[in-house]
Amino acid sequence: MKTILLTLASSLTVALTSAAGLPRERDASKPSRVRAAGFTDAVTRHVIPMRKHDIPPAPDHHIRRRAAGSSPTNLRNVHDVYYIIDLIVGNQTIPVSVDTGSSDTWLVQEPYECVSFWFDYPGGKPNCGLGSGFKGNLSGGTIPDLPPFVRSYVDGTFVAGYYGREDVTIGGVTAHNQRIAIVNYTYWRGDGQTSGLLGLGYPYLTSLDGADQNQPPYDPVFTTMWKAGDIEPVFSIALSRSEDRGVSGMPQGLKKESYLALGGLPPVEFEEGSWARTPIHGMDAVPQWGFETDEKGMYIIKPDAFVVGPGGSGVGGLARNTTQLPVLIDAGSTLSVLPVNLVNQLYAAFDPPAEYLSSTGLFYARCNATVPTFGVEIGESTFYIAPEDLLRQTVRDPTGEWCRVGVTDADSPPHVLGVTFLTNVVAVFDVEHSEMRFAARKKY
Numbered sequence: 001m002k003t004i005l006l007t008l009a010s011s012l013t014v015a016l017t018s019a020a021g022l023p024r025e026r027d028a029s030k031p032s033r034v035r036a037a038g039f040t041d042a043v044t045r046h047v048i049p050m051r052k053h054d055i056p057p058a059p060d061h062h063i064r065r066r067a068a069g070s071s072p073t074n075l076r077n078v079h080d081v082y083y084i085i086d087l088i089v090g091n092q093t094i095p096v097s098v099d100t101g102s103s104d105t106w107l108v109q110e111p112y113e114c115v116s117f118w119f120d121y122p123g124g125k126p127n128c129g130l131g132s133g134f135k136g137n138l139s140g141g142t143i144p145d146l147p148p149f150v151r152s153y154v155d156g157t158f159v160a161g162y163y164g165r166e167d168v169t170i171g172g173v174t175a176h177n178q179r180i181a182i183v184n185y186t187y188w189r190g191d192g193q194t195s196g197l198l199g200l201g202y203p204y205l206t207s208l209d210g211a212d213q214n215q216p217p218y219d220p221v222f223t224t225m226w227k228a229g230d231i232e233p234v235f236s237i238a239l240s241r242s243e244d245r246g247v248s249g250m251p252q253g254l255k256k257e258s259y260l261a262l263g264g265l266p267p268v269e270f271e272e273g274s275w276a277r278t279p280i281h282g283m284d285a286v287p288q289w290g291f292e293t294d295e296k297g298m299y300i301i302k303p304d305a306f307v308v309g310p311g312g313s314g315v316g317g318l319a320r321n322t323t324q325l326p327v328l329i330d331a332g333s334t335l336s337v338l339p340v341n342l343v344n345q346l347y348a349a350f351d352p353p354a355e356y357l358s359s360t361g362l363f364y365a366r367c368n369a370t371v372p373t374f375g376v377e378i379g380e381s382t383f384y385i386a387p388e389d390l391l392r393q394t395v396r397d398p399t400g401e402w403c404r405v406g407v408t409d410a411d412s413p414p415h416v417l418g419v420t421f422l423t424n425v426v427a428v429f430d431v432e433h434s435e436m437r438f439a440a441r442k443k444y
């Protein structure tokens, strides 16, 4: 999960814990539902196929029992799916993973120092799983008089280095003289195929740097592109759950492909009648973070409801929870992460029920279990998560009989709709209208 770690806010989270345990008055006024009509998304020519790369879960060397009351999610071992695109940086092609939960674009540069915790590689050399990255000098040089680039992510990884400028091209669109970060010191768990990260979040997140996390923000790659008028201020993502083993120049028309589309829609089939729209909220939408600004940083939405019930239940058999929960739409997070109460209902609705496997820190169910119905209501549409995403047949425990559940639980934010949600939809990130739009993918 590559959501940026909000260090400043997390100390506030601690201070707020006692209050957070109390039942909270909820704002009863639901945002009015809007029909997804009146916008003109069109398939863009700036479509970039993404390569999906699955990595087998690493054996966990630091097994700990789930302590009562502790944050239950083990985020250290959950990132097993990467969506990769090629960035052209200067004239070098550099594969990076794609993230909507952070805003910097960074690349490693040799020589860099890879560090690790002792338990990750007992007696061995740390392996950050990064390629060789950018070579030589940036055409725009390094940017003087800035504090070093340092980012920590929610899964415990971090990168550090410095800022410079270079042209960055994606799908035929170039962000000229773009500020990027060059990383030479990192704790990372890469997939062995990428050398950096493309952050598609808002500029605001880039200001959370330095000791006080209040540096002047800068425009990330996507912002530079739309401000220059090269694309509409929108991008969209369609992730496929099937692995594509092709390298580059993949044949057209494969429904299994994953895409990043700049300025419009990707060329995938979706259910025309299922379009739904919902506002993107500011940083203050997550009270536990303690931000006072309504400035937008991440793609935070509030789904109208979550529905859950046993597999095969009709709409009448589904429990509907209409709590207005702020969630991040995060393509850099494999699993979806939702509150404990809600996820416990989901686990219980597996037949037989899902169980906590302490050796992994996550919930698994029998690979042949009956999978529940689980959906996210946005506007007038309910986006159901496919059984393949709820019970992930490709990620098994060492016995091979238990499969990983695609939703995990957390007491505290960030709550996330990650890859296991996004593989069911086309997601449109519209920064001009500050809204997200979704349509259900046709079955693929």
Ligand SMILES: *[C@@H]1O[C@H](CO)[C@@H](O)[C@H](O)[C@H]1NC(C)=O
Binding pocket: 090, 091, 139
């Ligand atoms: C890439 O750019 C650098 C600096 O502008 C130049 O020295 C080098 O020859 C170029 N390489 C290629 C393959 O074009």
Ligand SMILES: *[C@@H]1O[C@H](CO)[C@@H](O)[C@H](O)[C@H]1NC(C)=O
Binding pocket: 136, 137
């Ligand atoms: C990069 O810049 C440094 C300092 O300006 C110079 O010494 C070095 O030769 C340059 N390297 C390349 C590959 O151009």
Ligand SMILES: *[C@@H]1O[C@H](CO)[C@@H](O)[C@H](O)[C@H]1NC(C)=O
Binding pocket: 111, 112, 113, 161, 162, 184, 185
């Ligand atoms: C990383 O680069 C910065 C800026 O050039 C330098 O000060 C620092 O020593 C480098 N760190 C490592 C580990 O190479």
Ligand SMILES: *[C@@H]1O[C@H](CO)[C@@H](O)[C@H](O)[C@H]1NC(C)=O
Binding pocket: 321, 322, 323, 325, 339, 341, 342
């Ligand atoms: C609904 O979900 C919220 C979290 O979003 C949870 O705190 C609450 O307990 C749930 N309500 C019911 C009735 O399950």
Ligand SMILES: *[C@@H]1O[C@H](CO)[C@@H](O)[C@H](O)[C@H]1NC(C)=O
Binding pocket: 366, 368, 401
């Ligand atoms: C499911 O698999 C388990 C072994 O993992 C087996 O014992 C059980 O009979 C299977 N159940 C069904 C319904 O096939």
